[in-house]
Amino acid sequence: MTPEREQPARDAVSSRVWTIPNILSFVRLALVPVFLWLIIRGDDALALLVLVISSVTDYLDGVIARRFHQITRLGQLLDPAADRLFIFATLIGLSVRDIxxxxxxxxxxxxxxxxxxxxxxxxxxxxxxxxxxxxxxxxxxxxxxxxxxxxxxxxxxxxxxxxxxxxxxxxxxxxxxxxxxxxxxxxxxxxxxxxx
Incomplete structure (x- = not known):
């Protein structure tokens, strides 16, 4: 089989659930309530640390998904959902504190x-x-x-x-x-x- 014919199969979006990128996205989603709690408490330095961890896992899940052909339908939903939830958690937490x-x-x-x-x-x-x-x-x-x-x-x-x-x-x-x-x-x- 020629490389041209192999490429579409390798770049195909799969329906798998348990891939490393998806697990990283689940970790990011689990960090959202922790992040919100830290912001509301006024623990901004720890909240920023959680955000850095989330950003690193966000970067890694994208790199791993592309490099190891682990792009999934679930991942295409989880990744932007985690981004949105972090934005909303930050806005809610900072609004509660009148910032x-x-x-x-x-x-x-x-x-x-x-x-x-x-x-x-x-x-x-x-x-x-x-x-x-x-x-x-x-x-x-x-x-x-x-x-x-x-x-x-x-x-x-x-x-x-x-x-x-x-x-x-x-x-x-x-x-x-x-x-x-x-x-x-x-x-x-x-x-x-x-x-x-």
Whole structure:
């Protein structure tokens, strides 16, 4: 068999559950409540440590999945779910402590609820989820790094004058891109629905 014919099989998405990347994703999901508890308690340094561990496992699960051909349907769901839950855990914890305003949490949550509605609407018409748009990835990147930078200023007040403006710049830009990507998904889902 030629390498060209082997490649699609090697890159195929499997339905396996117990792979190393999936186990790492399960570990990340298990760390979310620990992370939230630490933030609410005000243990920002320990919460940041948990976040670093989560980020390392996130990186490793992607590398292992691609390198050892362990990309699975479950992994494609778990990985973004863990990212979203860490973002929400950070927003909830920092909102409870009045570090992040509740309206900011509402802005992010409203966009995800809109996408959930879009996903349900597409599924009812027989379509799978839309492919991830680059804007959505950039927005998630901004939010995923904005909130820990804000936490860094809380954990180490000496760096707060630098960390806070950078963190909030990432957060506001991330929220804007989050909604821009949401508008792109909405437009695309309307276009797809009209094709039927």
């Amino acid at each position: 992040v305003p509740w309206w900011f949490l509402a802005v992010i949550l409203a966009r995800d609820l809109m996408l959930l509605g879009i996903g349900i609407g597409l599924a009812n018409r027989g379509y799978g989820p839309l492919p991830v748009h680059h804007l959505g990835k950039v927005a998630t990147f901004c939010l995923f790094y904005a909130l820990p930078i804000i936490m860094l200023g809380q954990a180490f007040p000496a760096v707060a004058p630098i960390a806070d403006p950078i963190g909030w710049a990432f957060a506001v830009w991330g929220a804007f891109l989050y909604w821009w990507a949401g508008a792109v998904y909405l437009r695309e889902s309307i276009r797809v629905a009209r094709l039927r």
